[in-house]
Amino acid sequence: QVPLLESGGGLVQAGGSLRLSCAASGSIFSNNDMGWYRQAPGKRREFVARITSDGYTLYDSSVKGRFTISRDNAKNMVYLQMNSLTPADTAVYYCNAITSLPPTYWGQGTQVTVSS
Secondary structure (H helix, E strand, C coil): CCCEEEECEEEECCCCCCEEEEECCCCHHCCCCEEEEECCCCCCCCCEEEEECCCCCEEEECCCCEEEEEEEEEEEEEEEEEECCCCHEEEEEEEEEEECCCCCCCCEEEEEEECC
């Protein structure tokens, strides 16, 4: 099983929506907080959103009110609903567990491109 598999990206016009999915292995998902990150060309990977094992959420200010993170603990899945997209949201999006240690594995991510 691939430890992390992100999907759902694509090309969308500004103002549009996309829903990203992340399938995580049990060892990664477990009872961990899960997060979405993104990396735009020429920039460092940055935090987007976080969800605890019991559903509490936290968002970067740049996406708060537009993005919604959720999880399905029975399926080891994490989702990111993205609305009101802007060109500034263009990036490769990654998911990962959030623990006290830095991640040792990153998936391939899913490309989101927002045209103006």
